[in-house]
Amino acid sequence: xxxxxxxxxxxxxxxxxxVVVSKYVVGFSATFIAKLCYDVMAFFGxxxxxxxxxxxxxxxxxxxxxxxxxxxxxxxxxxxAISTAFxxxxxxxxxxxxxxxxxxxxxxxxxxxxxRHYLAMGCTNVSLSQVYISVQxxxxxxxxxxxxxxxxFSVGIVLRRMYSQRIRCRSISV
Numbered sequence: 764x765x766x767x768x769x770x771x772x773x774x775x776x777x778x779x780x781x782v783v784v785s786k787y788v789v790g791f792s793a794t795f796i797a798k799l800c801y802d803v804m805a806f807f808g809x810x811x812x813x814x815x816x817x818x819x820x821x822x823x824x825x826x827x828x829x830x831x832x833x834x835x836x837x838x839x840x841x842x843x844a845i846s847t848a849f850x851x852x853x854x855x856x857x858x859x860x861x862x863x864x865x866x867x868x869x870x871x872x873x874x875x876x877x878x879r880h881y882l883a884m885g886c887t888n889v890s891l892s893q894v895y896i897s898v899q900x901x902x903x904x905x906x907x908x909x910x911x912x913x914x915x916f917s918v919g920i921v922l923r924r925m926y927s928q929r930i931r932c933r934s935i936s937v
Contacts, residue, residue, distance in 0.1 A: 836920075
């Protein structure tokens with residue numbers, strides 16, 4: 764009985780930590796990954812004259828997914844909880860609610876503005892010189908980025924779990 768409660772507690776802690784990491788920590792790491800990619804591209808002369816900030820904002824959903832996956836791979840070892848593979852569920856529910864209640868939602872047959880509003884790869888309506896961010900970009904930061912980070916985190920957890928099981932199977936068969 765006691766081991767069941769300790770396993771459930773470990774699952775709950777792992778899940779809670781996964782949600783917090785996906786919501787708050789991955790975003791900082793995504794900017795670091797974007798800067799690293801931008802610097803490598805600039806070194807090889809492939810930056811095309813844009814600056815690093817706009818490189819990040821134009822591709823921020825991809826960078827948040829990648830950062831989430833990296834965190835998922837490294838967070839699996841300390842908190843071995845398969846429940847962390849489902850940290851994307853609350854973020855998906857919130858994002859789905861926002862998409863469905865968007866003024867031109869996906870339920871409107873004339874356009875899929877809700878999907879485009881929230882699920883674009885990045886946002887160009889950001890200005891550092893005028894300190895401006897559009898409503899679309901704000902909505903992506905609040906709802907889409909945490910969802911992509913959580914999906915990446917879950918993918919990282921699953922990949923690490925598969926790798927760990929493969930290593931265990933190899934050591935048993937040898």
